[in-house]
Amino acid sequence: MTIQRRKLKNKAINYIILMAVAVIMLYPLIWMVFASFKNNQEIFQAALIPSKWTLSGYINGWKGSGQYTYATFFKNTFLMVLPMVLFTVISASFVAFGFARFQFWGKKVFFAIMMACMMLPNAVMIIPRYIMFKDMGWLNSYLPFIIPCIFGGGSFFIFMFMQFFRGIPRELDESAYVDGCSAFMVYLRIVMPLAKPAVFSAMIFQFMWSWNDFFGPLLYINSVGKYPLALGLRMSMDVNMSVSWNNILAMAIVSVLPLIVLFFTAQKYFVEGVAATGIKG
């Protein structure tokens, strides 16, 4: 009886800790949602729930810079992110298939280089990349983001696909080869259909990272008409500073809404993807 009671007490304590941490962690997000429905004066009052709900933040915020609304910024973000996601999945899985399934000349060295690239600090390559893209006339377009995705798509995704492919039995490949399949057909018809979870994980992560990316667009995009959301939001902040915080908050929510929807519909792949390869912070 006492043991049972102690167990119950422990359980209650656990739940209380879990709840408390959850509230502290999510407070900024909860606050953000409520505050976006407040009017501008009320944002700086301690009360969480708005006394008068208003949509003016959303309506005024959406207008953006006047010349360009958030519709443009959304369109631009999709124009940038969707090709990145598509090419990353195709290219990274293709390369990973080569690494996971074949022996070839220099494989160990190539693999070591790939893993090392994961730890290579970006900071050291920013400047020459910028100059290179400038010389090629790629500035103010989405090519600096999309083209690298066509060529490998980054070590993280290659490694993630590799880890997944390792779990697919080789006997399947071999029986396909016996039936006269080429290596490419094995990749397309056997391995990829079985790797759907990895494909989803890769899509989600690339979507999330490129959606949130700020530094890249800051460097490469310089006309407002091509701004993705991250830059649009910062511009609103600079323009509206100290004037209409509710507009900015409302647009901040709108800009992460696709991420939140994605997270809740596909959260299984989020957690699994991180756990499977476990990179990136």
Add this chain to the structure above:
Amino acid sequence: METNIKRRKAIINWINKNKGLFFILPWIIGVAWFQFYPFAKSFIYSFTNYTLLNQPKFVGLTNYIRLFTQDMEFWPSLRVTGIYALVVVPFKLAFALLIALILNMKIKGIGLFRTLYYLPSILGGSVAIAVVWKILFMRDGAINGLLAYVGIGPIDWIGDPKTALLTICILSIWQFGSSMVLFLAALKQVPQSLYEAAIIDGAGKLQCFFKITLPMITSILFFNLIMQMINALQEFTSAFIITGGGPMKSTYVLGMKLYTDAFKYYKMGYASALSWIMFFIIICMTLLVFRSSSAWVYYEDGGDF
């Protein structure tokens, strides 16, 4: 004639044997183009006075010497970055591990908490959250509003050089989700039988943690430590959006200095030298952790990478 056929056969043979190369070809091109070339090029730039307007001229070690001896911003910036990394990395890992331990318990509804705890990490890197942070921590913002209830403040979080860096650190620590998920995966791998044996031998909970759990997850701890360190030393976005490097350069991390020198003043050669110093620091720290790892990281398979 015969040798020709032989040679052709040999080539076909080689191609057949090295089919894998065909698959990794896109990556080889990508690495050469977007990693190796810029990597080597920035090293070369770092010895020039390139500014985008002039032709790069070789100036030897001038950039490095100037950074170390004349640049008034370099050492303070390095110090700020060091403090930032020293605060963020341990706290982030500690929180991630603590929460992972709690989430590893078999309680009903744990999946929901896992989801909620991961949410900040999905959004954390975005400008949207940096904006929210800025408003929350303003002098008359909601954080001070809450603190007023317990009689603290008001604190000028962003305006005071003493607390501005802390505000940015908190934002980064708040995003411990992906480290947490990794820890969680590692915790699930620890064999239950070890705990059972320990409990029979009379071990307490703390003992179990320090003698079993911690040693068994060191490989993930090691990995998290390295990745978080590399990220922390290159921090940029939050400082750029929330404080703009100020007040009084108290949040002017190396990432900000790199951006300002290169893309505001177009001192490409000079900034390249700075980036190589950053690279060198990151490599040294990484190697240091790698070196020390044999003493504290435990690999089930003996440590074969």
